[in-house]
Amino acid sequence: MTAKLYCFGESGNAYKAALTLTLAQMEWVPVFVDFFNGETRQPPFRALNEMGEVPVLVDGDTVLTQSAVIQDYVSSKTGKLGGRSAAERREVLRWMFWDNHKLSGQVGATRFLMNFLPPEKRPAEVIAFQQGRLKATYTVLNDHLASRDWMVGDQVSLADTACCGYLFYPEPFGFDRKDWPHVDRWLDRIAALPGWQPPYDMMPGNPSDRA
Amino acid sequence: MTAKLYCFGESGNAYKAALTLTLAQMEWVPVFVDFFNGETRQPPFRALNEMGEVPVLVDGDTVLTQSAVIQDYVSSKTGKLGGRSAAERREVLRWMFWDNHKLSGQVGATRFLMNFLPPEKRPAEVIAFQQGRLKATYTVLNDHLASRDWMVGDQVSLADTACCGYLFYPEPFGFDRKDWPHVDRWLDRIAALPGWQPPYDMMPGNPSDRA
CATH class of the missing domain: 1.20.1050.10 (Glutathione S-transferase Yfyf (Class Pi); Chain A, domain 2)
Incomplete structure (x- = not known):
């Protein structure tokens, strides 16, 4: 099952989650959140995250918010990137x-x-x-x-x-x-790590969309 | 052995650690850090914490910084305050x-x-x-x-x-x-929790010292 990451390109906090998922080689797809048109302030998004922020990770029945908590979850699940001791x-x-x-x-x-x-x-x-x-x-x-x-x-x-x-x-x-x-x-x-991409290549949405 | 918490009264981040130690019923004593006279910018303190911040917890050979990491350590050690699942x-x-x-x-x-x-x-x-x-x-x-x-x-x-x-x-x-x-x-x-005290009662140093 492929995890979904609610995100948008400009969010460095979402990028931390996206980069962690990628380097840990977990399967994931981005779901674009239209932050600049107010999507994170609307009730459907607030139902997903009362904090009103991206990223949100949905992996089966698990729904997680806060980039660091998502990072911690990915590391626990894959056994990667968490330190040796x-x-x-x-x-x-x-x-x-x-x-x-x-x-x-x-x-x-x-x-x-x-x-x-x-x-x-x-x-x-x-x-x-x-x-x-x-x-x-x-x-x-x-x-x-x-x-x-x-x-x-x-x-x-x-x-x-x-x-x-x-x-x-x-x-x-x-x-x-x-x-x-x-x-x-x-x-x-x-x-130089395998799979690395810059933020706007890894996630949908970037400033030129609004230019 | 009694843990030492490097702190000063005005620091809300130190208070989080002090309150956690107290509610978890771990033995601890405060060690006053003279932040307002620049102690956290001096080499001896920087050797203790390269981030130049309080709180710092010293518990035997374990030296920890960042209030949340100290909180996590206290919870792991005492089995308290960490959640049930x-x-x-x-x-x-x-x-x-x-x-x-x-x-x-x-x-x-x-x-x-x-x-x-x-x-x-x-x-x-x-x-x-x-x-x-x-x-x-x-x-x-x-x-x-x-x-x-x-x-x-x-x-x-x-x-x-x-x-x-x-x-x-x-x-x-x-x-x-x-x-x-x-x-x-x-x-x-x-x-109303047993042992609770306000910050300036729990840790040394407060604004009236400098008045």
Whole structure:
């Protein structure tokens, strides 16, 4: 049975789930959610996820939301990407929470404000503030990767597919790979994994649809 | 052996860990971290946690950071607060990630800007923006609690000790319990649990130290 991932191309949180499903070699198909026309605010979608967010994974009778919970489920089901020991699994979880709190949580909002709001509605002070906070976040990530190939242990894990989620997008949000060389090389390593695709190739919907 | 929790009173993320340790009846003592004088930016603290954040739990040889990872560890060790089944555990994890991403991640920053920055440095546009986003978050929480006593299942869990973390603080951050009646009653239920204390009673350090 093929799992369904409710998603749209612009969502870095959905991309984390899509990339995890792909690297774990689970069969899945995307189901397009028309976020930009308000689908996630409507009752049918709210019945699927009261949080009103993508991604949502439907795998048989199992319905899951929150990218990290989907990642955890895929890893449990396939035995892949979860770390080799209890200590590694805890370290993977640690970086997944850090990502949600400090990295994706802030990048997602900043990129949205800078790219997907009409130009006259973009709040300059908010964007500048968030970009400032994100510099501290990128520094933690870059320093962590200075002496290692992967976020945890010696192979790719959910910590990598979480933290990279927003960093492969082409829209500007104040992050330039050249400024963060260890992050840059780590993203190249991820992009070299079998099956990897950039977000807009892996999921339906992208900014040119609305141009 | 008594676990040590590196913390300070103002940190809602540390409070989540402190409250979880207390409700799970694990023995612990607080170790004060002088965040407001820059201790978390100094090399000794960075050696303990490269993320430069509290809380940090030291339990024998185990050193853990990220409040949710500490919560998960305490639950695994004591068998408490984790949910009764695999489905409940996944639901607990889902709300913990939602909390980190949408609730605590935003409340923490907003409360900091409104209370712990000098008045002339408080960015009004950023605060207004974050308070607007938080209204959607409080709505999800209040709606979820409309028909239930606890976040997951029929007893208190890590989902409760995560989501309530910042909501017991007295400083203003745009959240008034009266506006969210289901959240209000849920906070009363948590406060009635044996051992519960408000943040500034449970951990050392509070704003009056700096007054």
